[in-house]
Amino acid sequence: xxxxxxxxxxxxxxxxxxxxxxxxxxxxxxxxxxxxxxxxxxxxxxxxxxxxxxxxxxxxxxxxxxxxxxxxxxxxxxxxxxxxxxxxxxxxxxxxxxxxxxxxxxxxxxxxxxxxxxxxxxxxxxxxxxxxxxxxxxxxxxxxxxxxxxxxxxxxxxxxxxxxxxxxxxxxxxxxxxxxxxxxxxxxxxxxxxxxxxxxxxxxxxxxxxxxxxxxxxxxxxxxxxxxxxxxxxxxxxxxxxxxxxxxxxxxxxxxxxxxxxxxxxxxxxxxxxxxxxxxxxxxxxxxxxxxxxxxxxxxxxxxxxxxxxxxxxxxxxxxxxxxxxxxxxxxxxxxxxxxxxxxxxxxxxxxxxxxxxxxxxxxxxxxxxxxxxxxxxxxxxxxxxxxxxxxxxxxxxxxxxxxxxxxxxxxxxxxxxxxxxxxxxxxxxxxxxxxx
Amino acid sequence: xxxxxxxxxxxxxxxxxxxxxxxxxxxxxxxxxxxxxxxxxxxxxxxxxxxxxxxxxxxxxxxxxxxxxxxxxxxxxxxxxxxxxxxxxxxxxxxxxxxxxxxxxxxxxxxxxxxxxxxxxxxxxxxxxxxxxxxxxxxxxxxxxxxxxxxxxxxxxxxxxxxxxxxxxxxxxxxxxxxxxxxxxxxxxxxxxxxxxxxxxxxxxxxxxxxxxxxxxxxxxxxxxxxxxxxxxxxxxxxxxxxxxxxxxxxxxxxxxxxxxxxxxxxxxxxxxxxxxxxxxxxxxxxxxxxxxxxxxxxxxxxxxxxxxxxxxxxxxxxxxxxxxxxxxxxxxxxxxxxxxxxxxxxxxxxxxxxxxxxxxxxxxxxxxxxxxxxxxxxxxxxxxxxxxxxxxxxxxxxxxxxxxxxxxxxxxxxxxxxxxxxxxxxxxxxxxxxxx
Numbered sequence: 065x066x067x068x069x070x071x072x073x074x075x076x077x078x079x080x081x082x083x084x085x086x087x088x089x090x091x092x093x094x095x096x097x098x099x100x101x102x103x104x105x106x107x108x109x110x111x112x113x114x115x116x117x118x119x120x121x122x123x124x125x126x127x128x129x130x131x132x133x134x135x136x137x138x139x140x141x142x143x144x145x146x147x148x149x150x151x152x153x154x155x156x157x158x159x160x161x162x163x164x165x166x167x168x169x170x171x172x173x174x175x176x177x178x179x180x181x182x183x184x185x186x187x188x189x190x191x192x193x194x195x196x197x198x199x200x201x202x203x204x205x206x207x208x209x210x211x212x213x214x215x216x217x218x219x220x221x222x223x224x225x226x227x228x229x230x231x232x233x234x235x236x237x238x239x240x241x242x243x244x245x246x247x248x249x250x251x252x253x254x255x256x257x258x259x260x261x262x263x264x265x266x267x268x269x270x271x272x273x274x275x276x277x278x279x280x281x282x283x284x285x286x287x288x289x290x291x292x293x294x295x296x297x298x299x300x301x302x303x304x305x306x307x308x309x310x311x312x313x314x315x316x317x318x319x320x321x322x323x324x325x326x327x328x329x330x331x332x333x334x335x336x337x338x339x340x341x342x343x344x345x346x347x348x349x350x351x352x353x354x355x356x357x358x359x360x361x362x363x364x365x366x367x368x369x370x371x372x373x374x375x376x377x378x379x380x381x382x383x384x385x386x387x388x389x390x391x392x393x394x395x396x397x398x399x400x401x402x403x404x405x406x407x408x409x410x411x412x413x414x415x416x417x418x419x420x421x422x423x424x425x426x427x428x429x430x431x432x433x434x435x436x437x438x439x440x441x442x443x444x445x446x447x448x449x450x451x452x453x454x455x456x457x458x459x460x461x462x463x464x465x466x467x468x469x470x471x472x473x474x475x476x477x478x479x480x481x482x483x484x485x486x487x488x489x490x491x492x493x494x495x496x497x498x499x500x501x
Numbered sequence: 502x503x504x505x506x507x508x509x510x511x512x513x514x515x516x517x518x519x520x521x522x523x524x525x526x527x528x529x530x531x532x533x534x535x536x537x538x539x540x541x542x543x544x545x546x547x548x549x550x551x552x553x554x555x556x557x558x559x560x561x562x563x564x565x566x567x568x569x570x571x572x573x574x575x576x577x578x579x580x581x582x583x584x585x586x587x588x589x590x591x592x593x594x595x596x597x598x599x600x601x602x603x604x605x606x607x608x609x610x611x612x613x614x615x616x617x618x619x620x621x622x623x624x625x626x627x628x629x630x631x632x633x634x635x636x637x638x639x640x641x642x643x644x645x646x647x648x649x650x651x652x653x654x655x656x657x658x659x660x661x662x663x664x665x666x667x668x669x670x671x672x673x674x675x676x677x678x679x680x681x682x683x684x685x686x687x688x689x690x691x692x693x694x695x696x697x698x699x700x701x702x703x704x705x706x707x708x709x710x711x712x713x714x715x716x717x718x719x720x721x722x723x724x725x726x727x728x729x730x731x732x733x734x735x736x737x738x739x740x741x742x743x744x745x746x747x748x749x750x751x752x753x754x755x756x757x758x759x760x761x762x763x764x765x766x767x768x769x770x771x772x773x774x775x776x777x778x779x780x781x782x783x784x785x786x787x788x789x790x791x792x793x794x795x796x797x798x799x800x801x802x803x804x805x806x807x808x809x810x811x812x813x814x815x816x817x818x819x820x821x822x823x824x825x826x827x828x829x830x831x832x833x834x835x836x837x838x839x840x841x842x843x844x845x846x847x848x849x850x851x852x853x854x855x856x857x858x859x860x861x862x863x864x865x866x867x868x869x870x871x872x873x874x875x876x877x878x879x880x881x882x883x884x885x886x887x888x889x890x891x892x893x894x895x896x897x898x899x900x901x902x903x904x905x906x907x908x909x910x911x912x913x914x915x916x917x918x919x920x921x922x923x924x925x926x927x928x929x930x931x932x933x934x935x936x937x938x
Binding site: 106108111114117118119123125138140142143170171172174175178179182185186197216220328332333335353356358359362364365 | 543546548554556559560561562563576578579608609611615616619623650653658765769770793794795799800801
């Protein structure tokens with residue numbers, strides 16, 4: 065979990081930093097001379113992870129009845145707008161809601177999120193007075209650092225994005241409460257409640273309870289609860305997550321919460337199955353629109369997923385195989401960060417228990433320089449600023465590390481380049497500050 | 502092809518009709534006593550048609566490289582928002598456009614149509630001044646009878662629906678031209694250019710040419726060209742379809758046309774592959790939105806389809822197998838209509854060369870009664886009025902027949918019930934008219 069972040073290096077003095085500059089420049093130049101070509105930009109499963117699910121490429125199989133659902137219906141033909149009953153149950157179990165209020169979609173939960181907000185803009189939502197686009201202004205809360213694709217959806221749909229700070233146990237709730245209480249233009253908040261992208265935050269009891277019960281000036285406020293990593297633990301021990309639907313219900317705000325999940329990072333990312341879950345009223349409302357937009361989702365693909373996993377226990381056993389492949393990668397990044405940076409006190413980083421990212425915070429004003437230096441040394445990193453609204457990190461200090469895709473040996477080299485760049489950029493920044501003082 | 506339609510029975514006199522009433526009532530009662538339970542409501546492929554593609558249920562297969570695209574990319578992972586190159590080429594060949602301007606989507610072309618128009622409402626289109634929803638009014642032309650799901654999309658998105666008559670070679674172009682020339686609120690027209698749903702119309706040269714070149718008051722007029730049955734011929738001979746994209750280009754209206762197609766009725770309807778095709782500018786514009794809405798379509802499913810068909814020749818050979826299964830069903834319906842109704846002169850009907858429907862026109866004011874009578878005799882038909890805007894057939898005379906799904910023996914019984922209902926309803930109507938005169 066990220067501790068407090070150094071705005072200026074805490075342990076090393078300016079003079080000590082200065083004395084290391086030449087040494088760190090040499091270290092960087094040596095790594096640069098290796099002409100590496102490594103990529104740590106994307107939160108993608110590795111080829112080995114994909115191979116875990118290759119059996120799905122032969123499923124459901126063409127033997128008699130293999131393409132029938134539990135209820136005897138033929139998954140190959142048209143029919144059914146919200147998914148197979150067994151898939152609704154499976155996602156209901158993952159998200160802690162009744163199967164009847166689950167809507168199973170296509171291959172992308174992001175598309176379900178976009179469509180949910182696009183519909184809110186065009187048609188309005190349960191409990192609202194008018195389509196959101198009919199309001200003069202609309203705003204959305206973005207805990208930062210967060211997931212760039214979330215922020216992009218709301219930016220694209222015309223929302224003003226309002227940053228609040230992320231902590232190890234969720235967004236800064238004092239900031240959130242204060243904003244939503246007084247501004248009716250604020251229509252919602254993005255949340256990745258477990259192993260948040262990128263800082264690994266797991267929302268604790270108080271955060272969930274406060275999100276569910278906080279007074280909001282908007283009568284139609286929505287929490288976009290992207291539980292993308294609900295089952296994506298790195299080890300056996302993992303923090304529990306409160307059932308936010310129950311908290312919302314108890315607080316008298318049952319319409320506030322819309323949950324999302326998918327099997328994208330369980331099976332194959334391009335061909336997974338996505339789902340959303342919400343109150344009965346929200347679900348009925350969504351279906352009035354979805355029934356016009358679609359004849360129905362790909363049920364054969366849902367059946368494939370069911371046949372691969374069997375049930376929730378099977379899914380969880382499968383996810384342990386993913387963990388076995390990616391935990392060593394996370395461990396290696398953390399080990400090198402510790403070795404190279406810990407004693408210097410020039411950075412802090414998250415130590416996630418699940419998910420796909422490590423979030424690295426370094427001295428203010430150095431993140432873009434680090435990404436640039438790494439790129440010049442052949443290591444592609446996620447653009448600095450990407451996890452912030454409008455792609456701008458106001459303190460230019462956050463670097464997102466995505467360790468899942470590259471092989472272990474690449475991760476070692478890439479992380480060594482990264483730490484060398486952090487050191488060099490910090491020293492450069494120190495020199496520049498000294499020069500301007 | 503539908504000839505001119507009788508508003509009152511043309512051949513039988515009122516008196517003759519009256520004399521048949523009791524006989525037709527007996528005939529209907531006899532069929533009703535059979536306690537049938539038959540369904541001709543939906544344009545769905547039959548189980549035998551679905552079985553033609555069952556090999557796809559084992560594809561792409563999990564052997565090494567079976568999940569790689571032509572360009573070597575791994576279809577299992579994230580990446581690519583507009584589809585595999587080979588699939589873009591295939592749809593480009595079907596629709597007569599360059600592969601680069603094809604966008605491959607998910608399992609439903611209907612969803613691509615909805616999204617296209619929803620985007621036009623929210624963001625506007627190339628060549629337009631503002632989002633369509635920012636206008637006080639918006640209207641859409643619906644050739645009738647037509648496809649209920651098309652009309653529903655535009656109704657749901659707030660368009661006023663304007664009916665124009667369908668003829669055997671396309672919509673009544675004099676009506677269309679006159680409407681669009683003077684009303685800038687009219688933003689587009691729905692077209693199923695080949696084997697139109699339900700009347701089987703195939704747009705001829707003049708229709709395509711006039712659609713492409715007609716002056717429109719709206720600067721951002723769009724033709725929604727749903728070429729759903731492009732490859733769905735019943736026999737070897739089939740009418741050519743002009744390349745509307747070329748006509749639009751030649752007429753200086755390259756942005757006017759947006760085409761759609763899918764493999765839904767080629768492989769398995771719930772898990773097919775859909776695509777759209779349009780000008781470079783339209784395609785670029787669509788992709789700026791799709792890139793926010795989606796990480797990318799299901800590429801593994803695209804690969805499945807490629808492996809099943811191989812290429813366009815393979816696809817066409819496959820479609821001949823569909824024709825072999827469904828042509829006898831169309832022939833049987835037409836044979837019974839001919840036997841039972843032709844001599845009476847109380848109905849006309851289409852004789853399609855492809856597609857999924859036969860359109861039956863009967864005396865004004867009898868269609869709902871026929872559907873009701875058939876239902877009471879155990880034969881479910883598509884609701885009367887469904888192929889018209891707002892579900893209302895102004896003359897209450899059109900019945901849509903969907904012969905593909907039921908087995909041949911069911912089709913014989915169902916069509917016999919249908920023709921008995923037509924006769925009885927016509928006689929009833931004749932009596933009622935006589936009584937009120």
